[in-house]
Amino acid sequence: MPAPPVSVPLQQSAATVEGAVETVTRGPVPATGDLTLLVIEDDPAGTFAVPELLDSPGSRVRVRSARNLTEAGRLLTDDVHCVLVDLALPDGGDGGGDGLEPLRRVLRLAPRQAVLALTTSDDAERAAEAVRLGAQDHLFRDELDGRLVRRTVRYAVERKRADTAQRKLAESRLTAQENARLERGLLPTPLLQGSALRFAARYRPGRSRALLGGDFYDTVRTPDGTVHAMIGDVCGHGPDEAALGVELRIAWRALTLAGLYGDELLSTLQRVLEHERESEEIFATLCTVDIAPDGERAELCLAGHPAPLITQNGGAGRLLPYDHGPALGLLPCARWPRHQVELGPEWSLMLYTDGLIEGRAAPGERRRLGDEGMLTVVNRQLAEGLRGEALLDSAVAEVRRLNGGELTDDLAVLLLGGA
The missing domain is CATH 3.40.50.2300 (Response regulator)
Incomplete structure (x- = not known):
């Protein structure tokens, strides 16, 4: 016992x-x-x-x-x-x-x-x-x-x-799901009802497991038939930069729908940036394109941002002239020149952030891909007959392959086409 x-x-x-x-x-x-x-x-x-x-x-x-x-x-x-x-x-x-x-x-x-x-x-x-x-x-x-x-x-x-x-x-999974829903909700929905233009976009944040980075883009059509497109990049890669990018995108959409354009729009965006940024060292680059209702002309404005790539009449792509003003947040009384672009009856414009061009030119190399390297990649794919969504997917995949792996910077690419 x-x-x-x-x-x-x-x-x-x-x-x-x-x-x-x-x-x-x-x-x-x-x-x-x-x-x-x-x-x-x-x-x-x-x-x-x-x-x-x-x-x-x-x-x-x-x-x-x-x-x-x-x-x-x-x-x-x-x-x-x-x-x-x-x-x-x-x-x-x-x-x-x-x-x-x-x-x-x-x-x-x-x-x-x-x-x-x-x-x-x-x-x-x-x-x-x-x-x-x-x-x-x-x-x-x-x-x-x-x-x-x-x-x-x-x-x-x-x-x-x-x-x-x-x-x-x-709790972590629930938080991640809630953050994912929030970030998906903050990504733009193009407002192009009534427009015949073709639209495609790709977005890849540089932060691991994030859905949203410091890059931002948007496209809206105003009542007069003009299509306005924008792409931008807040310096840095963290959640604060992502939040600032969303604020600038929403501000741009509201100001554009209110009828502002050119210097008036960009100077107002700069004031938003100056008020919302964490430090005076934060700046943002921006590219805006305003496409006329007939779809054959556009006005381009660059604030320290890479110039878009244009293809016309089925030909090879080329970079538009790089005539730009300073990035937003650098100079208090900056001006941003507007460049007239003749599009013609058949064209496409590819707007992109520097995440697409700052990867390596080949695996193991220190040399960056750059604008010209990216142009070579896109032209090779255009020659293969790729267009629209397929072109963007192939371009992003090739840039990653040349980099030797995942890109560390945020990346956004926007493709608009007419006829």
């Missing part, structure tokens, strides 16, 4: 089961690491009915004792891994008579620690309810033995660690 439980003074049992739980709340618990157990029990004699606990190889359990919840609050430091609470503790009169208020208070007091409920074997229903309430497990006072206590404490700590990790993982 098994030996009956031995009543050992709590102070004596603490010495017998010396061990330490070094903070598990901030990291994983080794399978054989030391643990600290805080016992909150209602025995006036200060006894804890448990046989002598012998050290297991490589691990110990150190016991701290508290006679009430107030004292437990003082002893509950970060190096406590598990709390054993006696359900016989007074509940303070606000527990609704179910005898579980001490447990509820401990769960609030020790949200990072594993919690065990201590009761008697004839109170199994309340022990089960304690687990449903949030305890990792329970122990019956009249069935304790050293091996059971040590094993239950260790399992409870591991279970708490696993539960915490699972909860944090679920």
Whole structure:
């Protein structure tokens, strides 16, 4: 027959089961690491009915004792891994008579620690309810033995660690899903109803696992039939730059629909940038194109941004003249010249950010691809008959291949075509 439980003074049992739980709340618990157990029990004699606990190889359990919840609050430091609470503790009169208020208070007091409920074997229903309430497990006072206590404490700590990790993982996934929905909602929806122009775009943020970077673009058609397109780039690659890019895009759309263009529009955007940026070192480049209602003429304005690539009448692509003003945010009283472009009956314009041209010219090379290298890539694909979406997909894929892997800068490409 098994030996009956031995009543050992709590102070004596603490010495017998010396061990330490070094903070598990901030990291994983080794399978054989030391643990600290805080016992909150209602025995006036200060006894804890448990046989002598012998050290297991490589691990110990150190016991701290508290006679009430107030004292437990003082002893509950970060190096406590598990709390054993006696359900016989007074509940303070606000527990609704179910005898579980001490447990509820401990769960609030020790949200990072594993919690065990201590009761008697004839109170199994309340022990089960304690687990449903949030305890990792329970122990019956009249069935304790050293091996059971040590094993239950260790399992409870591991279970708490696993539960915490699972909860944090679920929270991270939820946050990522919410961020993804937010970022997708901040990407533009072209407003081209009534226009015969063809539109395609590709967007790749440089940040790992991000959907939105500092590059931005938009396209709208105003009531007079003019199609306005824009692409821009906020310097930097973080979430602050991404947020600023969204602000500039929305401001551009609102100002364009309100009838502003040229210097008036860009100077207003510059004021928005100056007000919203984190530091005076932040600037943004911008390219705007306004396509006449007949689709055969356009006006181009560049604020420190690469010039678009144009193809006409099925011929090879070429870069438009690079006549530009300064980037937004650099000069307080800047001017931005507007360049007239004759498009003709059949054409396409490719607007892009410098993420498309700042990759390497070939795997392993230090030389950058640059405008001319990008032009060579696009012309080769045009010669193969690629157009529209297929052209953009192939161009981006080829630029990545030449870079020898994923591009580190944000990338945006916008393709508009007529006839």
